[in-house]
Amino acid sequence: MVHGHDALDYITLNTRTVKGGLGIARRENLEAYLFLLPWIIGFLVLTIGPILASLGLSFTDWQVGLGMNFIGLENFRLMVVEDDLFKKSLGVTFNYSLMALPAGIVVALAMALLLNQKVFGIGVFRTIYYLPAVTSGVAVAMLWAWIFNSEFGLLNWALDLINVKGPAWLLEPRWALPAFAVMSLWGAGGLMIIYLASLQAIPQNLYEAAQIDGANVARQFLHVTLPMLTPTILFNLVVGIIAVFQTFTNAYIMTAGGPNFATYFYVLHLYNNAFGYARMGYASALAWVLFVIVLVMTLAVLRTSQYWVFYSGEKE
């Protein structure tokens, strides 16, 4: 029973709300961008700006105090053909990943399984196991340099207890990198927490179903726990490689890249070129290679995120 009059009212009312709505939307847009300002400025000035600037610089031979010339891809040619330390540092970084990451995954997973039990005082144990993960930096590097001391260090004392003569760790090219890996296991609590969270998100009915099918503890682990954790493992692996590519403080403090470049990590080379020799052009090229490596890794994570997304959907 709509009269002409009512209909007109309805229309004017409606246009008014629509107009008002647009106004509100526009206002909310403006408001939102004001809220976003700290991020937008930071993104432009401190992230994307520098990334593009270093791309530009990577095509130059700029050394502070000397001139700047455009040299095209010369820096990248130098890297591949002439700079042995570039290859060395890349090799050290990948070698270290191959040692530290699988060991870290196994240890962290074992810790998480252990700490996922209902045992008296488990909260205290979790606190202790996670503790080293919050410590980092110069103090920890100094401490471990002392622990690795070949003659009076704690580690070689412990090895001596089981009648093993420990190597000179940080002084031997062959043992310096493994020493770094041992040290990284001490901080495995950081990974452990992530596994623990993933373990606790596994639906209990999967275990119940496995038990009904007669699966023992080992089979439950192999056929339920491990498959359910694979996305976390993969994710941690890739994030781990990216983190290894930023290893600086420990190497800088404990060995300064030595002995004989055995712990010369990638960013140490970048640091030396940029702030040691002031070769800003070449350092920028190194930075871009790092960026591309990290980008490829990140894309790998996104590819695996299909599983990832599926899981979080399951949890809800």
Next chain:
Amino acid sequence: MSLQAPADKPQGWTFTYKTRRAVLQLAVLLVGSAVFLTPLGWMVLTSLKPTEQIFLFPPEFIPKPVEWDNYAEAWSQGEFWTYTQNSTLVAALNIAGNIFGSSLPAFAFARLRFTGRRVLFLIMLSTMMVPIWVTIVPTFLLFKFFGWNGTLLPLIVPGFFAVPFYTFLLRQYFLGISHELEDAARMDGANSLTIYFRIVMPLARPALATVAIFAFVYHWNDLITPLIYLTDEKLFTVALGLSRFRNSYRMEMSHMMAAATFALVPVLIIYFFTQRLFIQGIVLSGSKG
């Protein structure tokens, strides 16, 4: 929990099995705890030893006599009081900067509707993975252009712009805050800034505390930024001062360990009192920072 024995075992067997299992678990847990705590214990013990007791094999663990003076000597060898003040200033300003710089965009991403929200959020997420090393050279040159190098400004000012990881973390938390209070306040004519300050921020205190703790630990431990920008010892942070300690060969091991202990204590104290927030932050982000 997940790996416990099935409950439907014969009664007597279950008892012994369970007991044995519990004892074994406890033993393994205790051994693990010893492994994780020993390095820190070794650091503290070394810091309290007289010099002649340090270079012994096998080591003597208990300092005899206990040399508290090592701390005083280490303290006076570097300008540790100055370093501590600088580190505290840098950490405090970064905590404030990170909290506001990251929560404002997080509020927009979580609670406001605007054009480009999805795209901008994805861009922000993707910058989370960009290592500091990728941007370090142009940033250094930019700050040099501003005349900031050699001052504390490069350590402080960037903190006031959003840290993508914290923005993401806070956005996740903000999403979970109920809309009822906000709707009621909007009815009463409150604008977004009021909602942000009066409703969302007070309710998000646990997440803000997590950001504050992460920011403190990060900046207290950070070596790279101070190393690159600071030249005057009067401006050194604890981490940078400590690294110079390491390079001077005259330094005694007990003094180095005393200084290292001193540098780690604030972080350890904060961890002991706020572990829940640490772990919440990691779980909330779904991954390590």
